[in-house]
Amino acid sequence: MKKYIIYIAILAVGLVMGYVFFGTSSESSDSNKTEKAEAKTQMWTCSMHPQIMQPEPGDCPICGMDLIPAESGADGLAVNEIKMTENAMALANIQTTIVGNASGTDENTMLLSGKIMANEEANAVQASYFEGRIEKLNVNFTGEEVRKGQLLATIYAPNLVAAQQELITATSMKASQPALYNAVRNKLKLWKLSESQINQIETSGKVRENFPIYATVSGTVSQKMAEEGDYVKQGQPIVKVSNLSTVWAMFDAYENQISQLKEGQKITVTTNAYPNKEFEATVSFIDPVLNTKSRTVSVRTTLNNKEDILKPGMFVTAKVQMSKGNAAQAKITVPATAVLWTGSRSLVYVKTNPNEPVFEMRKVTLGTKNGDVYNIVDGLRNGEEVVTNGTFTVDAAAQLQGKKSMMNTEGGKTTTGHEGHVGMGNTTKIETSDHIAHNQRLETAAKFQTQLKGIFGAYIVLEDALVKDNAESAKEGANDLLKRISEVDMKLLKDQNAHNHWMQLDKELKEAATSISKTSDIKKQREHFVHLSAHLINAVKTFGINQKVYVEFCPMANNNLGAYWLSKDKEIRNPYFGAEMLDCGSVTGEID
Template identity: 40%
Template sequence: MFTRKQWAILLVFVGLAFTTGFIVRGGGSPAPSISAPESTATVTEWTCSMHPQIRQPKPGLCPICAMELIPVSTGDDHQSDNPRQIKLSPAAIKLAHIQTSPVERRALSAELRLVGKLDVDETRLTKITAWIPGRIDKLHIDFTGTTVNNGQPVADVYSPKLLTLQEEYLQALRLKSDVLVNASRKKLELFGLSAAQIQAIQDRGSAEDHITVLAPASGIVTHKNAVEGMYVNTGTEIYTLADLSNLWVWLEAYESDLSWIHEGLPVELTTEAYPGESFTGNIEFIDPILNPHTRTVNFRVSVPNPQGKLKPEMFVRALLQADPSTTRPPLVIPASAPLITGKRAVVYVADPEQEGVFEGREIVLGDRVGDFYIVKRGLGEGEHVVTYGNFKIDSALQILAKPSMMNPEGGATSSAHQHGEMPVARTPVAASSPPSLLEVPPVFQRQLDAVFSAYFEIQQALSHDNLEDAKAAGNAMTRALENVDMSVLQDDAHHLWMSHLPVLKDNAAGIARAIVIDIARTKFEKLSTTLISVAKQFDISDTQPVLVFHCPMAFGDQGADWLQNKPGVENPYFGAQMLRCGEQIETIIP
């Protein structure tokens, strides 16, 4: 029990406590709450658009790919009710270097450069044949290449049958029978005699046992098929004439270029023989059937040759300035605007009513013309699309688990761009097992091994920015391709290898001739695409691994594949600039 004195002391302490609390609280006023401004966007850390696992407290370069880090801000950035939209503060837009361009209509002209060969115009070929059986006693044209004019004598033929026909005609003239005269004259005409020759028989009044064969057209003798003393029958070819005043040029166009090619389109031609001089022709014919081996379509250009400068079998370079076949200029966007993956093309459109808001939108693209893409569907004239920084916006959407280029449905996803050196959890790539590989003999497999080995040397050289080694390896691959004996292949394997071989040779040689490394890398991409097809279609040997890698940033974010014979990304398209940029996507030979 407390005593009366103890209770008094306790009450004093309680009173002092309440008094102290009142003073501290400032006379009973509520303590002010501390709150952040409503519309701030505080940058708290920085990340890489390609490697969102990288987080740093200040700006700089990504330690993996050396790309500039972008800000990850807290506040009003990224807040939008639309799952396909993202909102960036002015500071974030500036730091990410976001740039936009308008969607506009523009008259475009596609420039196609092709190589072809001159050929004789088939409609201007003439065969000089024997119209009557007999013996060639004299040839007036002794060698090929001679110019022949229409009506010029080319051969004298002895023919007993012709002697009989002339006697019939003279007899009809003596009888003065119009019916017999006309019938006899018709026979002589059918055996190749001209009106002047028939009139000469009539004026002479006697028959001759020789007929002079006249040239039915002008041209150059391209073939001489007879010799003096040779017996001929009706229809035997004596000469072949070609009128070279007009020639044909045969060119090949890939499927992607067919929309630009149409009959009547003018073509500018140049040759090695006449540097600085151009010739003009027009497309006359487009083959209705595509070549299944080269995936190209042949088309023919007719080119006038009045001075005879152009010769059949000459190689020519063709330049086509093609316009899209539309009634008004097409809708276009810069080529850097769309992010393309497979069949999908995504652009980020700036919201005209909300500053800093960008919306991802799938569109349908037409042909690429220079630095622009034609837009078929999905955009309207006057809208603004992001042309620089769109990949960073897309990466930010991936981080927020919103729909993006690589993840159209949204939701959590792994990084779109992994690296072999990073400890990222992922499903191991399984060795591919094509349903039906074309079987090839062991000798062909060994020859292909040399081709792949040279290819891997090119890949290594380009990944280390060594152009000279890449050129040497390109020469080695060219020699390896020449040593491949395709005669050991049968049926489908033979035809398939023949379709791949020109592409492989052309690009391997292009690497060997490259004067700058960018050209070598462009050729290497085409080389890689074809060699990946070879590795997947043929039963190649398992003497060395064959792994497929992909970099989505190569060639202006178009993406490109390549092969390696060892794990670990060594990017041949960027070299030291972004050596580890890419990921292994497939194992052909483990």
């Protein structure tokens, strides 16, 4: 028994000694690893300007004070990440969605939108076979049903009166001049008179003044092309008749969908009017010419409409089975609103921190578009969170901070990297920052630049109202700005890249200006002016206005995150604080 007690005591002593020598060593090692990890992620900030965040110690680029280590939990962003405030997120209505696999039954299908049209192959035009005046029109309205052989109209035809007289005369010379007799009868036949009508005229010896026109087909009157009392020429249409027992469904397919379509292919069609009813159809025609404006081709199918439930003009949706190869690629889908398209690149903004509004631009490869959803072939992973509303606002914020963006593929200095002291009354000129220099200038028509210059002029009026702390004048200026934006002629933008970029800017500018025009609270107006300025700076840098303008920055605006605005001159007149801090800010760049 004593021997076992000795063994247990020796084992206990061994465990204690092992912990002393190796446990503390392991803790020390773990501590060293933690310290190294903390050192690796350590960021440096300014006590006066907490929006400054740099990976190395140094001086604050705004006030020149020594940077201090950021507290644990302070924002340490990657090179091309941006962070937005909760207030900015709310103002811009930025929304995100977690992306993932397409739903089971739909991942294999492609959706096309279109509408029902009359089958042109079954259309017929009822024309007048002779010149004359319509004495009686038996078709009263568009949409009326007519049957083959039905009396459509009665016409007084002077030429037919003369031809009948010739027939009566030729009948008396039938035996001596049979050729003349036959020629007169054939003349009446060419005017669509029947054998019985001609025989009746010949037998009675009486001239008939009014002649009937009968329907040659059955169908629905789709258009009245003449009225009672009208004088019509030979061959002139009177009514257009459509046979709606079959109808066409016309769809628009985008370029990236064409490869999935071929003539003879079976598709399933649904309508808004009968959501629970499906119609089987076959692709009968694919337009060989692409519409360069909409970048689509027309796809036609023919539908059986014996029940007369499909009406021309109805909106319909087609489901097309995708080939296995493309279906395998279409694993992840995103709403179309999430994608920024520059012509050569397709971009989305990914939320990199699930608990904070931190975003990063990501290039993606698009597959087919199914309705309002894009299939993503490459660039996103299951479970990632992307911006689906307000994408362009996030891009504008990235661009102004010198991060990679839609128009700035290289990135550059962040806005926190401007040189020079900024304070009350400081108007020191600062060289154009890298993110302005790298912004891509698009070639546009001089007339478009003139229209954009008009928008800039209205913006300056609005800015002056904020400088003067006049909320009512700011509302009027915002309304004038909206009018100027609405008058822009987008047809002047021939380049697809420029056209798409302006369409996105147009939406954001209107939203910001509308928000300003609907409130008399100058604080809220200035909050929306942050976004308005960001997008207008984007527009002026991208398209130009044939005028030098200055980009100016206030580090204390926007809840100490800083905000920009445009000015015609170097003098600082701060629209974010007005008389309270009129000359607070600096010139950060020039746009020629």
